[in-house]
Amino acid sequence: MDHVTFTQMKDGTKEDYDFLTTHEVAHTKGTADRLLDALVALDEGLSGYKITRLGHSLQSASRAHRDGADIDWVVSTLLHDIGDIYAPYNHDEYAATILRPFVREQCSWCVMTHGDFQLIYYGHHVGADPDKRDRHTGSPYFDDCAQFCERWDQSSFDPDYDTLPLDFFRPLVREVFARTPYDPDVIRTGAREPLVRER
Ligand SMILES: [Fe+2]
Ligand SMILES: [Fe+2]
Numbered sequence: 001m002d003h004v005t006f007t008q009m010k011d012g013t014k015e016d017y018d019f020l021t022t023h024e025v026a027h028t029k030g031t032a033d034r035l036l037d038a039l040v041a042l043d044e045g046l047s048g049y050k051i052t053r054l055g056h057s058l059q060s061a062s063r064a065h066r067d068g069a070d071i072d073w074v075v076s077t078l079l080h081d082i083g084d085i086y087a088p089y090n091h092d093e094y095a096a097t098i099l100r101p102f103v104r105e106q107c108s109w110c111v112m113t114h115g116d117f118q119l120i121y122y123g124h125h126v127g128a129d130p131d132k133r134d135r136h137t138g139s140p141y142f143d144d145c146a147q148f149c150e151r152w153d154q155s156s157f158d159p160d161y162d163t164l165p166l167d168f169f170r171p172l173v174r175e176v177f178a179r180t181p182y183d184p185d186v187i188r189t190g191a192r193e194p195l196v197r198e199r
Pocket of ligand 1: 080
């Protein structure tokens, strides 16, 4: 069997859908590598800063790693701006959607809302509300996202920083995206791991 028998989904047989499921499982195993390729594509986007978007992503993740943050934090930080490629107006939500099945809720929530939190640093220069993050007051992760932005995101535009290479992070990305999606032991709703800790 090379392909399914149907031209409309409603006409598919059990054999068709078993065949497709096998293909989809094989396809999902390549998610990590496709994301890593997309990160490299980030390098072409968004000029004007002193470093590229890929450089910013790597620098943010390098800072997270050196702070002793766990793998969920490091991989989420590496991918936090991956939405810039296709979703410049909601890049935070886009990245969070990719991460949500595979990382702790704390991390995907911070990625999802980081655009609002980042405005505290520059909203007053661009006619946006610097306090937009206040809409998230009461979230158990509010302080985590504030710290994420302060330590790893807004700080990571420095061309002189000793940024770790993409190859350093490859095995971490592969490990995270090889997890069982939506595993409650990974998502750990409400759990908070520190951003900074002793190794
Ligand atoms: Fe961002
Ligand atoms: Fe960023």
